[in-house]
Amino acid sequence: SRASSLLAGFAFTFSGFHWAHSQGHMNLISIEVIPLFVLAWLLYWEHPSWRRAVAVVAVALIVIGTEYYFAIYLFFFALIHVAFCRPRPARFIPLGILSVALLLPVGVLLLYHFKTGEFVGAHDPETHVLDLMALFVPGWHWRFAEYTEPIWRAYSENIHESCVHIGLAVWAAIILRGRSWFWWSVLVIFTVLAMGPVLSVAGRRFDLPMPYE
DSSP states (O other), X not given: OHHHHHHHHHHHHTOHHHHHTTTTOHHHHOTTHHHHHHHHHHHHHHSOOHHHHHHHHHHHHHHHHHOHHHHHHHHHHHHHHHHHHOOOGGGGHHHHHHIIIIIHHHHHHHHHHHHHTTTTTSSOTTTSOOOGGGGTSOOTTSTTHHHHHHHHTXXXXXXXXXXXXXXXXXXXXXXXXXXXXXXXXXXXXXXXXXXXXXXXXXXEXXXXXXXXX
């Protein structure tokens, strides 16, 4: 619905992660490319065509040029969607041809840089973890931080990126009404990945095996 879309967009735009990078990190604040790719991708699978395939590949190239983190996560999103839709092989033809011609060379170049270690070790995954409590109680950057300080003070050192806007909880309640297993799966998978290699709840670390490892 229009109302739920606006609310979800508000939560997405004003997330703690977005504001934390608002000064100087142009690649990380350009999160508008994420829903743009999702939109182009979903429109393609509604009615596959060469024009829509061009749109998907063009947006994918923009995403890769913006931030490779976003590109990797959107690749996971695409895999999840294909797993749920299980489209006929013929529907892959336009997108597949353009992807091999334009995206594959870029992907190979990225893999080469990963192999050489150029992109490895820049950010410690144990510091940039999502604390489960942070889904509902933001850090010190929100209006009522002084009242919730006993909770958020225990979060990860990188408190901005460890906090997700409280609107995420509202968004979860909204999509519950839609009973969409696909979107629920996307929410659960990426939430678990955001937890990183260590499960953290209100600052407490639990030594449990995590998918991120």
